[in-house]
Structures are given as structure tokens and as C-alpha cells.
Amino acid sequence: GAVVSQHPSRVICKSGTSVKIECRSLDFQATTMFWYRQFPKQSLMLMATSNEGSKATYEQGVEKDKFLINHASLTLSTLTVTSAHPEDSSFYICSARDNVGGGIREQYFGPGTRLTVT
């Protein structure tokens, strides 16, 4: 199956700094990418959806100026957490989908990035 990678897998940063997480589709072109946030022992909450070359669409309650999403190419999306605070500590998972051909295209998930803000 298709593979989605995330880098880094774990990151620790100080409060007030920014951190960038990369999501790559390794063997397919991801026309749509999704970013999710998962708190311990909870479900995945969709943060935003991005289509290549377009601005991301953020879910209600997600601060777009804090969580900057860039989807500049068909294989790479980045999530930058700006001015991070301890409450931003979480597990961030990206997902990618190839929409070519229509129909119900499968979403492939990355392995996640655990962010800890001290």
C-alpha cells in the first residue's frame, strides 16, 4: 500500500518557540492532505484539510495563525506550530489522499509526531 511518512517522530521544544512537522507521501501524489491531533487515550480530531496549491481549510476552533499548514507540492505538507505552549503538546498525525480518478479514495496515515512543549 501507499506510504506516508512524518518527520520528526518525536520533538521536544521550549515554550514560545516554533516547530515544523513534515508529512510526505512516498509513492503517490497526495492531492489532499489532512492534519489530525490526538490527545492521550482520545480520538483523532481533524484540524485542517489542504489541497495542493491552495490554502488550508481549518476546522472550527483551530487557530490558523497558530497552526500554519503549507501544501506546496503533491508529496509534501508541513504543519508549523507557532509560539508553542505546553497545551499544544499532543500527538499529531497527517493523512494523505490521492483524489485522481474519483470515487472513494483511501486515506493513508502517517506514523504520527509526538510534540512535547516544556
Next chain:
Amino acid sequence: AQSVTQLGSHVSVSEGALVLLRCNYSSSVPPYLFWYVQYPNQGLQLLLKYTSAATLVKGINGFEAEFKKSETSFHLTKPSAHMSDAAEYFCAVRGGNTGFQKLVFGTGTRLLVSP
């Protein structure tokens, strides 16, 4: 709004016993339904999906699920649990009232398998 409900945050079974994880969806239009598995500190892996073809869907690792429109359910089953099945399982819905873009997840069910 479109949603899925997973009954039971934890399900415990013995190795070799039947696994049944429940999922109900709310939608006036039959959606597409998915089951994913998540192992600790990992992303999600697709187990199976329902996309309006056969109502009984077979997936990987011996899992299957049956779409029952009359019950708005999509329960996940496996005849005989293995220790390696211990993980978090998420039911998810896409389409229907939600539209085709968003995948909405249930709250998850942790499957515990004892020897």
C-alpha cells in the same frame, strides 16, 4: 452533524474468543464506513471499508464487519482473538451528510486480549 458512536471504550476478551466491537453511525444518507487500528505511538492502519458494495466486508488480519442499514450499524468482528490484536480500534465515517472530504472518527475502543 454526521457522527459515529462506538459503544464501550474498553473491550476485554480472552485469546481465542470472539471479538465484537460496536459502531453505530448517524446519517440520513448511507455513508462510507471504515475501521482502523492503531498500535501505541503509531498512525492508523485501515482494517476494512464499506463503500456501498457488499454489506459484509472482509478485511485484514481476519476481521470483518457487516453494514446494517436498518440498525445504522457497522460492527467489527473476528472469530478468534490473538494477543497481537490488542490495540485501539476506530470506526470512521465519510460521505453521507458529511460530504466526501472529511473522515470523522469515533471515540475509539481499546481491545484488551488476555492469555
